[in-house]
């Protein structure tokens with residue numbers, strides 16, 4: 001990782017030292033963090049502390065050294081090492097609505113004496129009674145009432161609204177880069193364990209972009225799929241004259257829809273449910289954000305790669321499927337494929353591309 005990349009990530013790395021150790025709860029994916037905060041705990045997304053580490057590749061290797069398979073998703077191995085490195089003793093693990101690798105990871109933690117709390121999304125987003133039941137169970141496990149968590153939602157809504165504005169400034173005003181958008185939205189999974197501090201940082205960022213000149217790139221791209229593990233995708237795209245105006249799953253972490261209750265909020269969140277809800281959201285963004293092409297990022301060894309076939313069938317835009325295994329820079333073959341894809345989009349245009357104002 002270059003010094004610049006480390007500097008870009010640093011503001012987003014939660015300072016675990018500032019929290020009492022027995023209050024930190026690791027999360028393996030986005031869960032209703034309002035419940036965790038309401039109970040007086042500090043949610044820390046294990047994915048974020050893994051990927052913001054100065055040596056994320058080393059963390060993957062460390063997990064392999066103690067027996068996690070080479071042909072398993074690197075996010076799983078990174079999360080394992082993050083727990084070990086930071087001595088995290090309590091974990092909420094998503095066992096339905098993410099992947100079976102996470103379920104197995106939870107079993108590894110159990111075998112090592114780490115307290116784990118399972119959380120399951122319903123199979124269907126319309127099964128709100130199942131979701132409510134899971135939320136109540138999670139609240140009970142953490143010793144808080146579900147209704148208190150609904151109160152906490154109001155504070156989180158305020159923080160989330162700043163991130164929604166950062167997202168809007170990315171595609172509507174073109175003053176926020178795709179990489180900044182990615183970092184802010186992906187960090188909403190745990191709001192760095194401190195929603196007040198996170199909200200303040202977001203407010204300062206919004207002030208800092210108010211006088212910016214709009215980005216003049218003419219190609220507008222969407223990045224869909226799970227957040228990319230590779231380091232330099234966004235700077236490389238920018239060097240090719242591409243403005244990433246949509247980060248699909250990261251935006252979902254920010255809970256982009258207006259909602260009155262936690263059940264409504266987490267049933268509209270598309271990530272844990274079927275691909276068809278995700279496709280509706282993607283199609284709407286393509287139209288609203290005037291997107292010219294899509295990069296579908298797929299993690300090596302992830303079941304979500306299978307959905308590429310459905311995505312290609314439904315979305316009528318150029319799509320590049322990008323597969324990556326470990327943290328680190330893009331390799332030469334990936335760069336060549338991206339360059340060829342962007343050239344292809346440019347050549348498809350019969351009229352000169354114009355900057356969208």
Ligand code: SF4
Nearest residue numbers: 073075098099299302
């Ligand atoms: S990338 Fe896929 S396999 Fe890896 S943790 Fe996420 S859902 Fe599971």
